[in-house]
Amino acid sequence: MRDALLMGAILGVLCAVTGSYLIVRQMSMIGDVIAHSVVPGISLAFFWGWDLTLGAFISGLLSAILVALIEQRSPIKVDAAMSLTLTSFFACGILLIARLRTNQVDLTKLLFGDILEVTPGDVWRTALITLGILLLVKLLYKELLFYSFDPLGAQASGLPVQWLYVGLISAITLTIVATMQVVGVLLVTALLIGPAITAYLWVKELHQMMILGGILGALATVGGMYASYYFDLPSGPAIVLVIFAAFLVALCFSPRQGLLTKHWQRGNPPQR
Template structure:
């Protein structure tokens, strides 16, 4: 089989076309938002939001609602709750996440295990099932991604200044507390969009790994974002192809490819610094 045929072949199926669009969107979005996750050291928060949203998904399933609704409510509530805990500073952040959000995840697993007719498709959200993305899911994914993208562009300077120097940003008239909350909500939306494709367990990797790889070989946030977006989309689309041909779990294949890219970037970055 020629390469071009190998690349085109999966598109014979509608569900594969949808999967590729979803992978592209999720890869792009996670890797760009992930740059803020990496420079602001929010990866643990991302993991916490993802895990907590599972309880929302299970409750939505029990109530025969769309999973997006349950996941969105739980993820945004979690994100705002984390922001509140950070601002108040009574409980350390890692403790709050370790206790509350793994607790919410456990609630989700508990509720799922109580279901009479054991729901296989709920497990899809744990590990992702990009091949099961429906047309409605896809529309919502692209729409939410567009909202996040617009917010990132409009708030670019606020996010940049708040990320580097929140105190001076505040004296410069930037509503830093609001910006922090908005970033957490954008992070929550990004995670929701990604759940069906890569799953709760692996979404944190897609948020961190492409951005961390890009950080090794770039020196400014804008270029880091562009490179991260390139790595993220390459891994999402490439990982989907790989999973198609080796018949493996798509989410895991995507994340493994990203992990490989990270180590490659680590080596390249070390070489670049030696050369400089």
């Protein structure tokens, strides 16, 4: 249980940082694409005896690059490219699992995760991934900030925007691969996006969004695990629902953008 709690707290922070960039770049769906696209890589890696993380990373990264190529070099819109890539990679993965008879790949755990089965080795590996990504974000914060809000301006100023894109997608793919063990392929986007958009409703600056999102993500993950333990619920869905509950609170009561807050302010204008 201790390893699971540590893993949840670490991933809560990691997902908030990478998810914040997805929000400001309006690329939320690419997380879903990558999450579903790791399945063929996992299948082949298991069949060939490779590390599953490596196979998942390569497959997820290829899917994101494919989406970018389709968007840039064809008249196809990015949402259509994402939809086709997501379903095609996922279908390919399921067929590979069936065809290669990799029966030891547990589809239930792959789809929904099981954080209670993490090992100390998983925690250390995730901690190293998190440390590496946080260090890169710290070193390239200004460049990534410029690229995230104004990619054309960043390109005009001479920044290597293609490499920044590849680096950002690589970080997101690593985050998703690490998070799959917690909530699975189908729910990973909620942990990646949920804390970030919840923080977005409360704060204005990107660095504040990352910090608050990290705190919310860690608390929501740990809270979801306790809920799953005491109420005998699957851990992945429990974590996602706790995140969704936190988002609903922010959506209603955020001082700047809360729906109920705005309604109350309209009904009670400030006195002069």
